[in-house]
Amino acid sequence: MNNVFVAAGLASVAAVVALVVSVLLTPYLIRVFSRQGFGQEIREEGPSSHKSKRGTPTMGGVAILVAMWAGYLAAHLVMLLADSAEPPTVSGLLLLLLTTSLGLVGFLDDFIKIRKQRNLGLNKTAKLVGQLLSAVVFAVLAVRFADDRGLTPASLDLSFIRDLGTISFGLVGFVVFCYLVVGAWSNAVNLTDGLDGLAGGTSAMVLATYVIISFWQFHNTCLKSVPGCYEVRDPLDVAVVAAAAMAGCVGFLWWNAAPAKIFMGDTGSLALGGLVAGLSVVSRTELLMVIIGGLFVVEVLSVGLQVVVFRTSRRRLFRMAPFHHHFELGGWPETTVIIRFWLLSATCCLFGLGLFYADWSTARGL
Template sequence: MTQILIAGAISLAVSILLTPVLIRVFSQQGFGQEIREEGPESHKAKRGTPSMGGVAILVAMWAGYLGSYVYSAIRGDGGPTASGLLVLGLATALGIVGFLDDFIKVHKQRNLGLNKTAKSVGQFVAAIIFGVLLLGFRNGADLTPASDHLSYVRDIDAVSLTSVGFVIFCWIVVAGWSNAVNFTDGLDGLAAGSAAMVMGSYVLITTWQYRNACDPKPSAGCYQVRDPHDLAIVAMVAAAACLGFLWWNAAPAKIFMGDTGSLALGGLVAGLSITTKTELLMIVIGALFFVEFISVVMQIAVFRTSGKRLFRMAPIHHHFELGGWKETTVIIRFWLLTAISCALGLGLFYGEFVSQAG
């Protein structure tokens, strides 16, 4: 547990100290955010706010993760694992895709960066490589970082995807969650605060999986997860990095995470759900991201079939803004909804354990 706390402390410190440096540098370089013309009128005042703040989140996560293993090496303990490195690698790869998108936006002074095809190809390549690697790296207990089964709180034995099906499933999950977090990042601090709560929930989940692992002492309700302790470190550094960034990103935001941060955080959500075997549970814990994604899908589907808009504007947080809610009201209420969904998800997770252990 000490290593997890050290990882979080390093990540928080790096994030909260690096972000203002990026604010100054990006402001001097003119790396300001462009705003959608059809968006809420109040958002136009944000034009020019530095973007690409997700760089601080990524650097903080890696600093916390690697720093914790310096402490581990001093103590003579083990090093990083395949599971942790693969999840962080996925987040970094998607962060690079997002960085390219953000850089094109600020360089060309427009609200559109990479086209949809280029962004989708980047997500596809990252997801496919991630999915293939997840089925390798067997440990002494013959566990890989993921299995080819669909999971809720543990594998659902009746639903086998096969190796090829699993890799395709990974692509769908990674693309879905990375876009979902990306859609959520439209209000000051909304994505960062919500992601911090989701990642915090996964610190508890992975720590519990580590305490009740089947290896080396199988017991009723134990978990067949390859590297739960390392995944707890990943979740902790992500939560801490989001909190440190939120200090500067909370309304009125002095910097935006941009696609650099939102795609990376979406990758973490996807990666943790797959490696902890909680893919369906993540829909509950990450319910806000899921609803934001579904609102965009529904808006497009209804508009293309009927020519009418289901919401005033999608993603759904803009619907409430255009309905008269203040931005801070939307943010706080959506944070509350995230807290409720996280609590519900943790309750379902623990309830399943009790039923298995009993």
């Protein structure tokens, strides 16, 4: 599996299969969920323009999850048919496990909202417990299963573009850190999922960035003695997972773009947030993810700042939080907000890729 073109072909197979599955499965889910009355509830304090969205089918994140699994398994089926002895890797399966487990938490949250006809699903404690269990299982397993180089899927060191080496958590500290990372990113994507296609499009960009990063790491994985190489485990399989999830988001976006015919719900947003968190851990880019996922960070900060300012001064910093609602209430059409936020997200992704490449070129002395 040293052939770069073959590796790129595998990622392409995962992406194409996931795209087709997502595009074809989503309208089927729209019909089924509509018949079952699985419609979105809209919070009363939200923008008045969103009232018309009440009843739109939700839980569309199921399509993204199914497409991701289908793309990943199809890529490995191609490996098998090509007489490759490459089985699914620990890193790839851990990412799928984390994403799916958080998707199940989101599915329960969505289902309770629908059944009880309210905008509140799982209570905070239940949701936190679900995120905690998902993160802990992922963290504990990610520091096991060393390969022949002694590399495990995750490192106990904090990383930026590589392990920094100056901050090491230890096992317990790493588990706590993983929980914070998974909780933060899953909630960040969840908060961003407030406009038609905003979270789906942004997630697709972030995942595309990680396809490039993981593929680059695969192409430049070697021993410590070679400058510029990456000490990561299973980067090709990580790229395959990211490619499948990215294409799943794109296919879903075909139906989720404004005016949305279906919403991803917490099923999709929690799953995607967990996936990007897991990708940052296994690719040793936890701090770089803060830049790549900059739009998610801004959305979370807007909510935090709104709460702090209101509690201290009884005044609102923004017309409404998360940040995208501030512009809606300022008179921007929803599609204008979405496109401009996509542009901001693309800028963050490109800046992150630029830093990633600059580190590699510096390490190689170019």
